Amino acid sequence: MKILKVGIIGLGRMGGFFLNEFLKSDRWQVTKICEPDTTRHEEIAKRAPEAELVVDEDDVLTDPEVDVVVLSALADTRLRQIEKAVSYNKHIISEKPIGDTPENEWKAVELVENAPIRATVNLYLRNSWYLQELIKVADSGELGEIAVVRLCHNTPGLSPGEGHEAEGPAFHDCGMHYCDAAHAIVGSDFKTYHAQAVRFWAYKDPWWLEAHGTFENGVAFDITQGHVYGQLSAVQTHNSYMEIIGTKGIARMTHDFKTAVVDIHGVTRTERIERPYGGKNIDKLIELMADSIESGVRSRHLPTFREAAMASEFAWKCLDNARQNDLPVRGTAEELEQIHQRRATMTDGYGLLRKQTTH
Numbered sequence: 001m002k003i004l005k006v007g008i009i010g011l012g013r014m015g016g017f018f019l020n021e022f023l024k025s026d027r028w029q030v031t032k033i034c035e036p037d038t039t040r041h042e043e044i045a046k047r048a049p050e051a052e053l054v055v056d057e058d059d060v061l062t063d064p065e066v067d068v069v070v071l072s073a074l075a076d077t078r079l080r081q082i083e084k085a086v087s088y089n090k091h092i093i094s095e096k097p098i099g100d101t102p103e104n105e106w107k108a109v110e111l112v113e114n115a116p117i118r119a120t121v122n123l124y125l126r127n128s129w130y131l132q133e134l135i136k137v138a139d140s141g142e143l144g145e146i147a148v149v150r151l152c153h154n155t156p157g158l159s160p161g162e163g164h165e166a167e168g169p170a171f172h173d174c175g176m177h178y179c180d181a182a183h184a185i186v187g188s189d190f191k192t193y194h195a196q197a198v199r200f201w202a203y204k205d206p207w208w209l210e211a212h213g214t215f216e217n218g219v220a221f222d223i224t225q226g227h228v229y230g231q232l233s234a235v236q237t238h239n240s241y242m243e244i245i246g247t248k249g250i251a252r253m254t255h256d257f258k259t260a261v262v263d264i265h266g267v268t269r270t271e272r273i274e275r276p277y278g279g280k281n282i283d284k285l286i287e288l289m290a291d292s293i294e295s296g297v298r299s300r301h302l303p304t305f306r307e308a309a310m311a312s313e314f315a316w317k318c319l320d321n322a323r324q325n326d327l328p329v330r331g332t333a334e335e336l337e338q339i340h341q342r343r344a345t346m347t348d349g350y351g352l353l354r355k356q357t358t359h
């Protein structure tokens with residue numbers, strides 16, 4: 001078994017998660033890390049003493065020793081890095097989204113689909129045990145004909161103006177995962193949609209959005225996402241679920257970021273499955289990627305650039321649609337300032353900025 005040499009570009013929060021998982025695996029060796037913020041180099045060198053630290057992404061992308069690159073900087077750097085990685089025949093693990101605009105994302109899809117490389121995206125829900133369980137039960141007939149899928153992810157989370165500008169408002173930055181999960185459960189493309197959003201705290205973009213509509217195969221959906229859920233509450237909480245309503249039975253999941261629970265109420269099967277939540281499932285993603293590179297056969301569980309582009313494009317469409325549907329303002333810029341101040345000193349919370357404990 002060949003040890004795969006990997007270079008990480010962007011060692012922020014997600015790049016750090018990748019590094020942790022590579023260090024635990026005997027199939028990977030992190031040989032290079034590109035992080036332009038040199039104030040963090042000392043800390044990174046302690047975590048990965050064998051990796052060479054650089055500040056220029058080209059030092060990773062053009063290095064003949066590097067087999068695989070992880071693209072975990074922000075979305076506005078992605079397309080140029082993908083172009084270079086493809087031209088130097090590197091396999092790619094990209095963070096989502098794979099570009100900062102749908103046009104750039106479809107360019108990236110075309111590039112990787114026509115190159116002799118493996119490319120995947122960290123659509124982490126696809127590698128979660130609970131989504132796979134829901135898909136299995138939907139396909140088994142236990143629920144009858146699938147009629148409705150409902151997904152909700154309301155958390156305090158990353159608030160407006162804290163970063164990720166290139167990733168777009170919350171419904172794109174985070175919500176594209178739920179568009180992708182709904183697409184994965186139903187196995188059909190989005191057809192109709194209507195979106196209602198709210199511009200919390202008078203921010204320029206909506207930070208809560210609910211979309212509903214149908215898939216081409218007639219299944220109806222609703223997706224709710226907001227990083228607005230009790231930002232200033234004394235004790236923060238969240239509400240996350242996925243559920244499938246069939247003509248005969250239902251299946252649903254919820255989690256507390258530590259444990260996930262899937263409840264199945266099928267025609268013959270009544271079951272409650274409780275297992276560790278699994279976080280971002282990066283351990284699974286890099287195993288699938290190593291298997292796919294080693295065997296030369298792409299694992300069907302490896303998320304594709306095409307799937308990422310579709311989910312991202314749909315999330316952007318919902319945001320565009322919401323701008324035509326009243327888009328009320330609730331709250332004030334002063335409240336948002338209070339939220340920023342509170343989050344700056346929080347040590348345990350939702351979607352905190354780097355260096356802090358985070359859910």
Ligand SMILES: NC(=O)c1ccc[n+]([C@@H]2O[C@H](COP(=O)([O-])OP(=O)(O)OC[C@H]3O[C@@H](n4cnc5c(N)ncnc54)[C@H](O)[C@@H]3O)[C@@H](O)[C@H]2O)c1
Nearest residue numbers: 009010011012013014037072073074075095096097122167
């Ligand atoms: N899959 C998921 O569930 C998930 C979750 C959160 C974030 N993300 C994605 O991961 C990406 C990174 O997010 P984050 O929260 O880790 O951000 P972050 O700001 O913590 O990290 C980004 C890092 O990239 C570095 N950087 C900037 N430009 C660079 C360049 N040209 N070359 C190399 N490094 C560069 C920055 O200095 C920073 O350290 C985003 O695109 C985001 O959408 C994905």
